[in-house]
Amino acid sequence: MSAAGKRLVGVAICAVVVCVLIGLYIGLYLTTSPGDASAAGVAGPNGTNLYLATVAASETTDPHPSWVSYYVVDAKDQNWRHATTFELPANSLVHVTIYQFDGQSGLRNPFIAQATGIIGGTFGLNGKPTVVIGPDTASHIFAIPQMGVSVPLSGVPDSAKNPCANAPCPLSTDHETITFTFRTPGKGLYRWQCFVPCAAGSIQGFGGPMQTVGYMDGFIKVV
């Protein structure tokens, strides 16, 4: 083979390798989904139960111990796990309980003080059926926009005598308990997020934990 032919073959091989690498990169990007579900709902007689907690600051051992965050807990507020990817069954009822230990931040848009997308249109706030909360008392929102689910979480008042700072927080400290039920759609990957600018100390309250998956947002794998 002539020198020119060898050069041509070399260039062609390099071009193919580059194309394959680009194809792999794009393919992996498009097919990559969050890792194994960090927390699966607990099956119950009338659906799946999901227990969560919100706290003003993560565990002291967390890479960001000052960041506000959601956690997965069990029914008795034990076994705190720092996870925001939840696996839930398709086309079924999910009963959510959120133990809310954080203070009040307030909503930018009072419109989202009303719950939407949940069974019955009401949620339980410390056992009391509730449709809407005072916008200034909101601490967080649990919202799954693609499912139309949005539930406001009341904050612990500033006057609380026994607040909890860092996770894990025992139920003996001041908290609000929010319960609601929604129905999952078909299989798929859905994102959820908080809509309150609750990332204290960051730009507009929407930096840090609001922009980092694993704190105030995550995914729901409906399987």
Place this chain on the structure above:
Amino acid sequence: MNEVNHFRRVVLIWLVSSVILTPIVVLAAQGIPPGDGSVQAAGQTTDNGVLLGLSTPVALAVVVFFIYSLVAFRERDTAAVLDGPPVRGHAGVQLWWIVTTTTIVLFLAGYGTVRMLADGAGGGQGPNPIAKPTSSVPALPVQVIAQQWKFTFRFPTYGGVETNHLEIPANRLIAFHVTSLDVIHSFWAYQLGVKADANPGVDNVAYVQTKNPLTFNIHCAELCGVWHGYMFDTGAVVSGLQFASWIAQQRARFAPATKLLPPYAKQYFPDPQHRGG
């Protein structure tokens, strides 16, 4: 042996390819979004066709000359590569080039300005819009409120109700008042030919004259954070009767939240205490 007239050949090839390709490009442009979803979208589609039609012969002139030169002027005898004759200016060609390109650019500037006033209403024009379509009935105002990471919509003429989704009546002039509660977003309803930046504290007005019922996609077109890619929704243009029924349902459904909303204002800027954590 007769000298080959390269200029005549190039012009002939360019002329034939332009006559064939320009109508094809103009026709194909009619299938490119935004389509025919509104008066503004249809106008934008027409403008895209005109601009592509005009640019096709220009682009072909470059491509034809380039390919022709590669073929016709290649050195066949590689053993005897010699420098070509020196290139000198040609007053006729230079004059032709300046006159032609100036004419095209001035025409495009004039055409663009005139059409912008006619079809540019769908673009955000700030609080004092210049391109305002005329209508026998007043425009229906709809406030588009962007926040990280969703759009909500407020209807000041229907009790100030705010909704999670957007429905608007067919054959009606709509005035979108686009604003943001946090960072810069962009309201892009592309089948309607509407695209307007959502800036905090700013009333960015965009108009659309709807036509027949259709569904349209809404996207945020300004990189606004980690969930920007998920900031989308589906809207609908529906008949007047369907819209009346839908907005009545929304008013009843969101009555509790409506009581909490601040009075309608074109600058929807949150209280300072809610701007940061």
